[in-house]
Amino acid sequence: MVGAPMPRWAMADLRALLEERLGVAFDAVEPGADPQVRPSDHADFQANGALALARRLGRDPRQLAAEIVDRAELADLCRAVEVSGPGFVNLTLDDAFVSRQLQAMAGDQRLGVEAVEEPVTVVVDYSAPNVAKEMHVGHLRSTIIGDALCRTLDFAGHKVIRENHVGDWGTPFGMLIEHLVAVGEEEAVHELSVGDLDTFYRQARASFDADEAFRERARRRVVLLQSGDEETLRLWRILVGQSIRYFDAVYSQLGVLLTDADVVGESFYNPMLPGVVAGLDERGLLVESEGALCAFPEGFANRHGDPLPLIVQKSDEGFGYAATDLAAIRDRVERLGARVILYVVGAPQAQHLEMCFAVARMAGWLPPGTEAVHVAHGSVLGSDRKMFRSRSGHSVKLGELLEEAVLRADAALAARDPGRPAQERAPVARAVGTGAVKYADLSTDRGHDYVFDWDRMLALEGDTGPYLQYAHARIHAIFRRAESDPGADSGVAPVLAQPAERALGLVLLGYPEAIGATLSSWSPSRLCAYLFSLATAFTTFYENCPVLQAPDPETRASRLALAALSARVLDHGLGLLGIGAPDQM
RNA sequence: GCCCCCGUAGCUCAGUGGAUAGAGCAUCGGUUUCCUAAACCGGGUGCGCAGGUUCGAGUCCUGCCGGGGGCGCCA
Structure with missing residues (x-):
């Protein structure tokens, strides 16, 4: 190529x-x-x-x-x-070389990770909830994997553009707007603002299914929306605005970077869709098939072995989501200057996205030198290995899931230290609880499904977020006693006399490679694996090499330097994963 | 029927073509006059099956078996 x-x-x-x-x-x-x-x-x-x-x-x-x-x-x-x-x-x-490298790493704000020489503009498409629909556990993976990749790319020196491709357009909005009219604006706003989006959606759906007149009104409403009717757009904006406020609340609870400024919903591309059709047509890529306008990328076949269509314009002249995805590719490359577009989207959409990429390449909208990547992820499963659901059989709301994580973490903290005031525990419980959920997700290979298990992720031992946070907190405990700050570089070149010291030093120097591996595979699990190995190497060191009680001042200073660097890398690495590292647990 | 992904220890998962396949959990045992025991140390079993490529295969190729997903107007 x-x-x-x-x-x-x-x-x-x-x-x-x-x-x-x-x-x-x-x-x-x-x-x-x-x-x-x-x-x-x-x-x-x-x-x-x-x-x-x-x-x-x-x-x-x-x-x-x-x-x-x-x-x-x-x-x-x-x-x-x-x-x-x-x-x-x-x-x-050579130990002296390792020691010098560690000294240099400690003296570097970037911990030895060089910024890339040629920054690349990367658009990251992730999270993508639907307006007037709950954010449930199914959105967890896309949101936090995308978040971790954005943070890591940004740290590496690339230009990152976050895009939240919110589902804010299409035929369901006829039904949703009519339901909003039916319940009254005030009541609708109230329902949506307290985050009861599922009820709102279900009721709209119920009216649509049960009532022929409602159905007819909904259909007319879709036409009004498409044609830009001002009153309809006003009602639509209420739905979108309330939903985004709710999403923002969940994002802040999750501790991810996404804000409403990153929302670039489907509606944004709506005006570009006729241009997509015209552009494909000009290049001779459109074929009418069963009344729909389709593109047929090579190498895709349906169940009969016939070429598989990517439906760009439906037989009713409405646009399919493929048209929106194509418009988005075009916009990201042409307007935003994207060199790479990452789609942090579930694995089931692999074929759809591959077809869109193929058609975009044929149309010249994804020219050589640019790249679209499906950063596919698996699903979150329950212990029965089916889609993770609550006991009542409904999908689990993301916000409630996180609250439960925090409560469980808080209970563990309280059990360990009953005298500690709840107020003091709260921020730690939040970091530990959400960190546990995020780490359990990020540490699994993103392509695989995984089984959601409270006990495992919050067991506070093993390859878990809390274990990493604990290793970090222990280092801070040392420095509190020493009355110094692990963030301040001592300039000391560590002595690597003990096997545990040498092993820890070598792991520390592997940080840049771990970040490189994370980005070249688009897998935060690589960074997780590294941080776990660091935490393990540190605890072995901690057990075998007394820091404050070191035999002599040189050894003490050396071990403090190793401990400080360990704390900084843990804190920084967890930060790239979007996980907080409290100084005390 | 076609296409894609997956199959590694009792369980949950790592494993960029390299030497003796690793962690965690669970289980059994041990470690605290010492910086947070939410820790550490030790004990053993496994690459679905069959071919092939290679000096070398858990990793690449083919077939089979098993599981999941996708396959035209939902996104």
């Missing part, structure tokens, strides 16, 4: 440095050969590239590996570089 190269999401890190150094030695043997540096169980890192290269050149792998070791200039980075097994190159870092 021709076009500008795709951005390099990964940033400079320890492994990249080793790869670069070894790369010189590999190049001398065979230009462009990949050293394949990976973390290793047998050393700090291992280079696997010699095996593949030896095979290609018909040479003895061990001999080739030895030649590469000979050529590579690694003396300032590594204590040991040796050929092992069939032809691996095992790399053991």
Whole structure:
């Protein structure tokens, strides 16, 4: 494919440095050969590239590996570089080098994570609730995965444009507006403002199903809405406005970045839809089929093996959602200058989105050098492995779910420290409760479904948000006793005498790579896995290496430096996930 | 019928083609004159099945079995 190269999401890190150094030695043997540096169980890192290269050149792998070791200039980075097994190159870092790196990392506001050299404009489409409909647990994943990706992209130095593609247009609004008229504006506003959106929607639906006259009024109302009737638009704005206020409340409860300024609903694209149809038609991409105007992207077939249509304009001349999605792609690329568009949307929509992307490419609206990515996510399941529902069988409201999480966290805090005033517990309970829900979601591979389990996510042990928060809080406890601040850089180069100190140091230096891995896979779970390994390495250190009671002042200062850096990375990493890290638990 | 995703320990899940496949939970046992025991340490079982590619496969390819999802006017 021709076009500008795709951005390099990964940033400079320890492994990249080793790869670069070894790369010189590999190049001398065979230009462009990949050293394949990976973390290793047998050393700090291992280079696997010699095996593949030896095979290609018909040479003895061990001999080739030895030649590469000979050529590579690694003396300032590594204590040991040796050929092992069939032809691996095992790399053991020099403690003094690790120590200097840690010192530099601690002195860096960005914790060693370099901002990208060439920022890219990324539009992130996520959350997307529907007007006059409850935000339920089904919106959780899109909202917090999108939020974490936005925060991480922003930190990496990219230009992030958040877009909340709210469902605020289409035929259901005839019914909703008529229901609003029927119950009276004041009462409707009241119902919506207290967040009882489901009742409102269900009642509208019930009237629509039961009453022929209502149905007729709803149909006429859709026409009025489409034609821009001022009174109808006024009523519509009431529905939209109240709903967005409600969404904002949930977003603030969730602690995500989305605000009403990020709402770019379906209605926004409505004026552009005729242009989409005309544009496709000009390029000869539209085919009339069964009365509808369709595009037929290659490689998609229906159940009979016939080409699968993307319906752009329905047989009743209304526009399908494909038209809106195409208009959005066009708008994001042309007006916003998007180089990458992320769709944080459930996996079931994969085919629809792939078809939209394909048609957009055919129409030239997604030109080479731009990219649309479906950041697909699985569903939240109940313990019965079906869609997560409340005991009454309804979908679980997101707000209520979060409140329950906070209550459960608060109960755990109260049980642990009964003397603590409720007022003091409250902010901690909020961070722990919502953090537990978010971490449980983010730490699972986004493509998979997962089983929602209160006890597991709030068990406060294991791979959970609270465990990470606890590790962070323990560090702050040390610094409270030391009467100093972990945020202030001491400038100390840590001594890595103990295995636990060295292991912790190495994990700390892996932070840039963890962020790179998160962005290149669009998977916050990569960052979660890293932070868990950091928390684990820290607690091992904590158990084995007394900080304040260290044997001598140098060791004490060194351990304080390691602890401080651990706290900063935990706090920062959790921050990128949208999870708070209280100083005290 | 076609297409997509998934199948790893009793359970919930990690695992960028590399050496002996890892965590957490659960279970059993141990650790607190010491910075928060919400912690730490130890004990053992597994890549759905069959082929193939490769020096090397949980990972890539093909087929099968099992689970989930999608497949024309809802979004």
